[in-house]
Amino acid sequence: MNKKLLAGLCLLFFVAFPIVFPDDYFIHILVMGGINVVLVLSLNLISGFAGQVSLGHAAFFGIGAYASAILSMNGIPVWVAFVLAAVISAVSGFLIGYPVLRLRGHFFAIATLGFGEIVHLLINNWVDVTRGPMGLSGIPKPEAIFGLDFSSKTHYYFLILAFTVSAIYFSTRIQQSKMGRALVSIRTDEITASAMGVNVAYYKILAFTFSSAIAGIAGAYYAHFVLFLSPETFKLAMSINVLLMLLIGGMGSILGSVLGGLFITIVSEYLRTFAQYQMLIYGVLIVMVVIFAPKGLSGVLEKVSGFLRKTVFQKSQMKGGYSAHEPTHSAD
């Protein structure tokens, strides 16, 4: 109950933010943060819930972005293109995931890295379709809808907010259903999972497909927001950045994914003040966070709130639900 209240307040805050505080730059950063959050949430499905660390997530972001951009430039309404982009990303996720998900651990990670680079190179070299290194410009904005015409940042802000909330809801529903339990058991121990009746291969592929679809939507949004695409955006560096956000936020945690995405986006922006030391500080920060908060920000939050609960509220025994107890698994 409390959690729902908290979530409601958060939502209210984010809805009110651009109205109370109409600063284009902050809104812009929040939009970028929102894209990252959706992306991190999507990676969380496969890497967080199911424990398969992917180093190629940028590929699906890229596929979604290019698919939606190209389709809409060929006259398909942007909203339809969004949907098609999700479908195309999902299909690519399925096709890539199907063979690769048989690999484990580091092998999976590096194989996805390889796939990520393959997709990047295809985007770069398939000039007839993607315009390759010349990049795609002239991408249309989304058509006006519900009174939003996307002439201002705020409109984009509400759209990404809606996407983010949907992705959070989607993730939460997965987490609190048998699929979530299956994925977490796969992450912990595949053999036990299958011995308990979980179809390991099926759920891995399903998670990978969902993950790709959502990343594709984030990509499509990016395309219609930045209005220009070029291949170098969709490289290893981006896959790594998303993974960093997830880890800093807390693997497997929905709240963590949100925190991680926002935190890294905002911190990177803040670090601009440090000019040439910016990246150096960023690197140090990453090392420090993994060392001092190995469960990520959500882990820290969990600890703090646990501490408060114990000392301040003196609340006794928590009710045992699946998501309530597993520390890396706080619901949003």
Next chain:
Amino acid sequence: MLKVENLQVNYGNVNALKGVSLHIEQGEVVTLIGSNGAGKSTLLKTISGLIRPKSGSITFQGEDITRLSPDVIVARGIAHVPEGRRIFTNMTVMENLKIGAYQRRDKDQLKADYEEVFSLFPILRDRAEQMAGTLSGGEQQMLALSRALLSKPKLLLLDEPSLGLAPVMVDTVFDVIDQVRKSGITILLVEQNAHLALESSKRAYVLETGEIKLSGDSQALMEDSRIVEAYLG
């Protein structure tokens, strides 16, 4: 040979050992029994240097070894076969044995010792190049024991060596323990199988919730009603 005095060990705020004292003489087999979670494994780990005690002292052959690091303690002649075997499952059987002999410098003698281990447990020779992780539970126990023996210890700490062994294998392990003792190695044995353990040792200690509750001659303890009820069933 080994003297443990007033040893206290804490895990965070859990008192795992609350002032344990015991001693082992050269050439003895001493048994330590106690129920699940009594602190038996903790005691062995403290002796072999994996855990630093809060207070108390451990003396081995007249020298204080309380805060030495595990590799120095191994060099002094204490080998520890940990609970649950803890073999290196990602390596071959032979590599596991080599690690056991890690500190050995006497190459020729070592060769003979490998042979001896293989004659104690012939199955290990057949499996020498197999990944240790694919061994059956019993085979893994044999490997763990052999690995410890290859460090040429003076004192052997055994944590539940019969766990998961077939009866005939338990025989073998206890025979080996007997042989080991005869070869002059002193043994501290932790066992769930109290019957056997008491049978094959001279003296025994009973550890309960971090404290020594009883001690004495194994034979006598076997008749003690408290022991019979709790540990011999």
Next chain:
Amino acid sequence: GCGSQQTGSGGKADSVTIGAIFPLTGGSAYQGKSFKQAIELAQEEINAKGGINGLKLNILFEDDKGVPAEGVNAAQKLITQNKVSAILGNFNSSVTLAVRAVTEREKVVQLTPGSTADSITEPGHKYMFRNLMPNSFQGPELAKYATKKLNLKKVAIIAENTDYGRSGAEQYKKTTESLGGKILAVEYYNQGDKDFYAQLTKLKNLNPEGVFIAGLITEGAQILKQARDLGIKTQWLGLGGFTNDKFFELSEGAAEGMIHVSYFEPEAYQYFPQSKEFVENYKKKYGVGPDMYAANSYEAVYILAEAIKTAGGGDREKIREAMSKIKDLPGVCGPTTFDQNGQAAKGLLFVKIQGGKRVPIGSEKDSK
């Protein structure tokens, strides 16, 4: 709201602020340095002479790391937070194109002194300006010069797999073929590639009269070095990207004899009569001669200063108007006039590397 109503004067009325976004870290950072140095020099000079009509010129630098999204964030910050009056940037065409969407929406002038993709000054972008020539210009000019003047009829191309390399290669090919020359092969490589033996071995057997490298110095130097290893003797040709003092050193002498395009040469005062003071000041300040990016960006600061002067301050819209009215403004790289798409027409030079120095051997006018 969008910034159209804002004056964009950076807050204080006694100064004008412009933003400069270039790659200061990451793979393109070695070029970013030239931009930054030259821009700072121009700023110092302007302020030392009492600013622009008494207004002090502030320049805020941001790092785009060569990444489009970073550039977009930086531009948004400069425009919204720092309320800059105009933006100078970027280097990588992909970043410039992504930032262009921001500057168009926010109605802020963006002047790039470093990106060469043709599409940057395509029609429909009122706020986008460029004071150097696009890729489609130098490829054909080089091709004309090579076929007509140098008489190289059978040429092979090694091109970087980027907009720069690709459009350079394509345009070169088209022009050469239209002039009756033959392109034996076009080989692409990716930025960051280190080994070119495979491509070069293949080219060697084609026996080209010339090999045109549509790329940048790091890979270009490797290509030349490795070609020398393989005993390839041919006339090397290149785009303007090779106009960098490091290049000869990096190639360990293998660049000797190469002919390439240059948009600017220090001390080639016959071609760039306005550049003397700049070159001397730059050398005094940084100990090395300016490269073409330095010259372009130095010139760009003066172009913006002129526009601000005409606009009478930092008003963004007025600056845009002033920009479009600039006519034959003298600059270190030649006079600037922007066409309706914001593209300024500039000339180019051909230089030959002789004794480790770039020696001007002609300009595009020679092959007309």
Next chain:
Amino acid sequence: MIEFLQQTVNGFVIGSSYVLIALGLTLIFGMLDMINFAHGELLMVGAFIAVGLASGLGLPYLLAIPLAMLIVGVLGVVMERLAFKPLRNSDRVNLMVSSLGVSIILQNAVQLIWGPDPRNLQSPFTNMQIHLGGMVLNGQRLFVVFVAALLIGVLYYVIQKTKIGIAMRACAFDMETAKLMGIKANRIIIMTFAIGAGLAASAGTLLAPIFSVYPTMGVMATMKAFVVVLLGGIGNVTGAIAGGLILGLVETYAAGYWSSEYKDVISFVIMILVLLFKPAGLFGKHVQEKV
């Protein structure tokens, strides 16, 4: 025919350089079971240090190599102490992230110290051409092959014939039990990092005269090294050799006979195909998990 031979030699030589790059990585990868993204940066730092020693202090190239290896070896240890040791008991993925942080730090620290300009490292062999029946070989490249072979030999000996190799793996697998066997775990891990980093530096110093030296040069190296290590099987020296040579040849043939744009695609596709049919790499042992 000559062209084919030349391409084959090209592939072989470039393959040896991949082997060299991958050796240090496979060591740390195999022994400590971690993906070290900072490997390429160690290589880069090694190259920069060699440049500093050679052109800054005027030391001869052949002396700069071992010195750079030594210095980077120490750097590797410092890196392990500060960024990896605190994570020894935590999830593997945290180690990987920490290494990413380290790679960002190194890249930018180097840029701050030495600036972003590309540089050269002079070697006495750079301008040496050897002609062999219509084929041309470069002296420095041959030198790379030679040193790679030497280092492979040494490493192979260390891992297979000395106990240190086994001890490294033992520590990686179960630190506590390794200690019980009398292994000085900390020392072993320090050594692994020192050797791994030193090998990376050797690759940097050997390849620097062929290629050039700049702060981001390590990124590509890391990627290639990953491919090589996985192709061959993690922690497997023979595998690294095979993987490196295969990658070198595939890339060269692809660029020489098919499409230079797609050469990297081809090598990644080959890697993935190999993994699909041999999930533990060409020389890795695939062990069915026992329950």
Next chain:
Amino acid sequence: MSQPILRTDDLTIKFGGITAVDRVSIHIKQGQIFGLIGPNGAGKTTMFNLLTGIYKPTAGKIYFKGKDITSLKTHEIVSLGISRTFQNIRLLKGHTVFQNVLLATHHKLRYSFVDALFMLMKFRQSEQQAEKLVNDLMSKYNLSGLRDEIASDLPQGLQRKVEIVRALATGAELIFLDEPAAGLNPAETAELMQLIRQLRDEGNTIFLIEHDMKLVKGICDEIAVLHFGQLLDQGTYEKVTGNQQVVQAYLGRRYKNAQS
């Protein structure tokens, strides 16, 4: 009582050069407690791994209630009604007892993804039923007090019990127990024997591996002996322990002495 619930025909598996299970044919009757004993490394656990689809046999067939299940996958076998425990306990690390047991209901939850996404009736009902099932099982086997404890932190004895209850929660009628008494003290073992009997009395069939002969003697209706992957003997406790070969290969002299 007499219809075989599980039958193997010449079941064989080879690992490299080793034939870990060698042409083993057994059949287990409905409602039995069937024991499998044999020296370490005889192939007992491997048998379980074959029967539960974790390993695929090199040759031979497996029938469950007359249906050929040889080529089925592990999770498919579970849904037919076979479940197991592991020799090296495999509870999900860091998960509570409740979470561990709840996982086992997975294949019985029939709602679709859409049901879950919109929390439709079917989803809520199924989830409630699963929770109820788990809670009921836990209180029936006295685990309710441990509901929210981290399972892998419990003492061995309790962990084994959680694994057994988890196996039950799959709804299995045939349950494989791999050395359930290992690491238990005599008192705990006695309790375990009681539990296994109770399971049998409730209509389950039990197939167990054990080295604790007191337990085997106490509860097994029939026993098979495996040696070097081959079936050495099969029958009642008295029959197999009377077999000289079994004594020699498995029981050993101490056991013999203790008997006589």
